[in-house]
Amino acid sequence: MHTFRPARPRPAPTSTGPSRRTLLRAAAAGAAAPALAGCVTSGGDDGQPTVARGETSAENPLGVPASTPLEVVIFDGGYGDEYAGHAESIYKGRFPGATIDHKAIQRVGEALQPRFVADTPPDVVDNTGAGRLDLATLVAAGKLTDLTELLDAPSLDDPDTPVRDTLLPGVVADGTLDGKVHTLNLTYTVxxxxxxxxxxxxxxxxxxxxxxxxxxxxxxxxxxxxxxxxxxxxxxxxxxxxxxxxxxxxxxxxxxxxxxxxxxxxxxxxxxxxxxxxxxxxxxxxxxxxxxxxxxxxxxxxxxxxxxxxxxxxxxxxxxxxxxxxxxxxxxxxxxxxxxxxxxxxxxxxxxAASSESFLVPARAKNPRGGLEFLRVLFSRGSARRFAELNSTLPSVAGATDGLTVSTGLGSVRSAVQAAGANTVTYRFRTWYAPLGKAVDDATGELATRRITPEQWADRIQKAADAVAADSTVPKYTR
The missing domain is CATH 3.40.190.10 (Periplasmic binding protein-like II)
Structure with a gap:
């Protein structure tokens, strides 16, 4: 069922609500985070909770505290959570002193909103599904970590290649709002x-x-x-x-x-x-x-x-x-x-094309360093490849399925992405302006049943777009 266009997060297996297309249309947005430091802890003078930090090094570029527990929340929908367990095992191998609290849930927003309000969120969240958290609200409240540091960090596979350069076209933009990146999307939808x-x-x-x-x-x-x-x-x-x-x-x-x-x-x-x-x-x-x-x-x-x-x-x-x-x-x-x-x-x-299955690191988590590192692991080729094997779905990590024997459907999607190269397009109006998205859907439904003409289709949608543009209460975004 539907990123910044996105893509639409997958529903829970028992979902009887809107189509996957509708849910996959929600994507990522962004807000600011405190800067890194090499000290062991940093503190609550600005109202932020005390956050443990380890020493940075070539092996630990994000300064993860080696023995601090990590809490991971995964949306238990169509992709399940086995792939996350694979990434957690790699994280555990890198930081054997850390315990990992893994939770697989469905109504992510309902379960976690009280914790965000209380500033006691998990360290990393798969914010996907019909009941996901409202990203715009979290961004406005400064509740999300800016993932730019993660994107600029060396990838797990190649220390000479930053994480951002391992991702397929549009993935970083899909997680960006107002110039900052606050979500990173694991799947690539075409x-x-x-x-x-x-x-x-x-x-x-x-x-x-x-x-x-x-x-x-x-x-x-x-x-x-x-x-x-x-x-x-x-x-x-x-x-x-x-x-x-x-x-x-x-x-x-x-x-x-x-x-x-x-x-x-x-x-x-x-x-x-x-x-x-x-x-x-x-x-x-x-x-x-x-x-x-x-x-x-x-x-x-x-x-x-x-x-x-x-x-x-x-x-x-x-x-x-x-x-x-x-x-x-x-x-x-x-x-x-x-x-x-x-x-x-x-x-x-x-x-x-656009990315989906949206991961975020709460700004007020106890172990945001660990949350960023978990995403560095999850978005490595090995973890992304395992995701593809388990779900017959293309991950957003470039080359993750190279050499992998895949089904006819996934193989055709992979071929389409390879053939397109940089020639990918993504509309963002649906995620930015939900009423306009509905107006487009309704008009196309009428068009397909011959109740309106193409000219009437265009006029009807333009009127809806003009209404959004004139509404001063609606925040406006530009590409």
Whole structure:
């Protein structure tokens, strides 16, 4: 279910609430932290609790106190917590005198908010899931540690490479708000179009790289008695992803910036209207599975895996989410969203991607040095690789899955990231301005059911964006 765009944190396994897409849209933000020192403790003159610190060295660049206990809280959702235990064992090997208190919980905000209020938080928190902590509130109250020091520290794998240079494109930006980094996201979500490779092979269908080719393919699929597309109609933000990706490729980074910065007329830019027209064309030509608008994410994905539709838009968590539902031999793969036209400013291989599964270090923790070090361990290649092995999900650490035999879905996501290189785009309006995100979702839902035209879609969203821009009570952010 959805980082600064993000990405959407995974729900608890028993969640019956909003789609994973909705939850993965929450990402990270930032606030300030006290500077490091080489002394053993530093103290409460400024109201901060006394914090133990060890001597810094090449082996201990963050000055972790060797024997101070570490409290780790992990969101016990779709990824479980086994991967965190792997990282904890590495931490314990580095600091054998430290005890680790590991907690796996689901409603993170409900459990930890009282502790943040009382200034007795854990040392590191996986702030993910439907009940996560409100980052904006924590940032405003100065409750979060600035992770810049961690990002500038030498990575565990290579002392000559800082942590920030081991991460995939956009990960640091996903955790940044007002110029400071306060969360670091473990997973890397890519949005695209999914299909069964054997199904396409049996029919001799080639995955299209242009929208013109997509429409031609849809005609062939329909002739074969299969609906070309379905989508998660109760959560039309899923359908927004191909729409917004096509617009970004056509209009380039400046289009995305204009949208996120609430610039006048941003939503009436021609590439956005053209992309809305492309989605409307799917409905107009009868290329959507009848009844899709009433389907939840699980219902639409089940219909797709049963062969009722050939293509579905979704993020890269789809394969893991469909475990136990998708039949053997389905071999799902993800393709980049087709280009809107030959005049696109960005190449076909450009992907919409963002990081998620958000980790933070509370500023008033008893052992924030240990919290930073735990993240240095967790974001090492070995720990990230273990995460990928356990969850069939791409971690945000570059090269973590190199040489690893992976499933067809994860392999296609990895290939898409490698092919895209620096050509990744991420919209941030959804996380910055939730009412605008809902307005976009609602308008796209109407567009897909042909109740409004592409022009009306653009006008409707522009009106909502203008209202946000004019509201002085809403904090404004810029790229």
């Amino acid at each position: 949005w695209g179009l999914w299909y069964s490779r054997p199904l396409f092979a049996r029919h001799g269908w080639a995955y299209p790289t242009s929208w013109e080719a997509m429409l031609a393919l849809c005609a062939e699929i329909k002739k074969a008695g299969i609906a070309p597309w379905t989508y998660q109609g109760k959560y039309p933000e899923y359908l927004n992803d191909p729409l917004l990706a096509m617009a970004a490729k056509a209009g380039g980074p400046e289009l995305v910036t204009a949208v996120d910065n609430l610039e006048p007329g941003a939503w009436r830019q021609q590439p956005l209207r053209d992309a809305a027209g492309a989605i409307a064309e799917l409905a107009g030509r009868g290329y959507l599975l009848p009844g899709s608008e009433a389907l939840s994410h699980t219902e639409a994905q089940a219909a797709w895996s049963q062969g009722k539709a050939a293509i579905i838009p979704c993020g890269s968590w789809l394969e893991a989410e469909q475990q136990g539902v998708t039949p053997a031999g389905f071999d799902m793969v993800m393709g980049a969203v087709p280009s809107l036209g030959a005049a696109d400013k960005l190449p076909y291989g450009t992907i919409q």
